[in-house]
Amino acid sequence: MRIGVLTGGGDCPGLNAAIRGVVYRAAAHGHEVVGILDGWKGLLEGRSMPLDRESVQGSITQGGTILGSSRTNPFKSSEGSQEALANFRKLGLDALVAIGGDDTLTAGWEMSRRGIHVVGVPKTMDNDVNGTDWTFGVDSATSVAMEALERLRDTARSHHRIVILEVMGRHAGWVALLTGLAGGADFTVIPEETYDPKRLVRSVQNALSRRGYALVVASEGAEVAPDLAPGRAAQDDFGHGILREKGVGAYLAQYLEKTLGAECRYAVIGHIQRGGPPTLFDRILATRLGTKAVDLAEQRDFGKVVVLRGEEIRAIPFSEAVGTPKRVDAPWRDLLHTFDA
Ligand code: F6P
Secondary structure, three states, X not given: OEEEEEEOOOOOOOHHHHHHHHHHHHHHOOOEEEEEOOOHHHHHHXXXXXXXXXXXXXXXXXXXXXXXXXXOOOOOOHHHHHHHHHHHHHOOOOEEEEEEOHHHHHHHHHHHHOXXXXXXXXXXOOOOOOOOOOXXXXXXXXXXXXXXXXXXXXXXXXXXXEEEEEEOOOOOOHXXXXXXXXXXXXXXXXXXXXXXXXXXXXXXXXXXXXHOOEEEEEEOOOOOOOOOOOOEOOOOOOOOOEHHHHOHHHHHHHHHHHHHOOOEEEEEOXXXXXXXXXXXXXXXXXXXXXXXXXXXXXXXXXXXXXXXXXXXXXXXXXXXXXXXXXXXXXXXXHHHHXXXX
């Protein structure tokens, strides 16, 4: 077989491990692999490179993606989708492994409906893909955010301040929740809950009176004030704005300083969360998913997404993975607030 592989959407640690998994498994079974450059954009423009074991050597330790990525939607126009289908055939591909989040997988599903043999591999630091226990990228990203919170704690403690850490995650609160829980935040603000300033103030006050400083984690997607800009309008082909421009961290810092009269600072770590080497968990998960995708292609089990369920890697239909983002549910919210100050 001649198998194409692409990475679409925001990069995250583990993408290279997944590509390497595809390449090694394919090589072991006598298949050829072609890397499509810059996600769906590369397929529209017919840009690709051959991939063999040599080309992915050492890549398991690197963040980002050796293939490049984009937020291009091949179905934005009917000409685009025709072009993508024509280039798939021109490249002589038998199957395509699409590695990405909800947007990339949705486009993969569309391709699959048009007769292209696609297998999806979920990735995202946001952890918001349905049907899988975890996506690779989130462990690495939240490990960075957790460390950032620990560093901020030193300053908060020394200066007796309130410090707010704003993290990414889009409209799902997983990154904030995991960072807050693991880093011992006094309160964590997530988009899945109606923002209640009284709860936030109570926890911050408790922390201040107990030990003289307070740490808050806030998700970029939290709705904390109606007058905050909703993020720059439709920045990409899938209609997503840039949420950090809402300024959730800045807003909360100003609000707490005014309300409590205590010194307050905030930090927005942005893309720093998304770079760097993948953690062990992300390397192993991505490796297992990449190899499994090739197994599925070999079995001609197309139109599926490979996912983690408990200890097992399984395959589920695209329809179960895409469309509705996985958001933080009640048991997780309950766990989170058990640790409010
Ligand atoms: O989806 C991953 C993510 O990092 C989100 O958490 C964030 O809102 C968005 O991408 C940022 O996108 P970009 O890199 O295009 O600015």
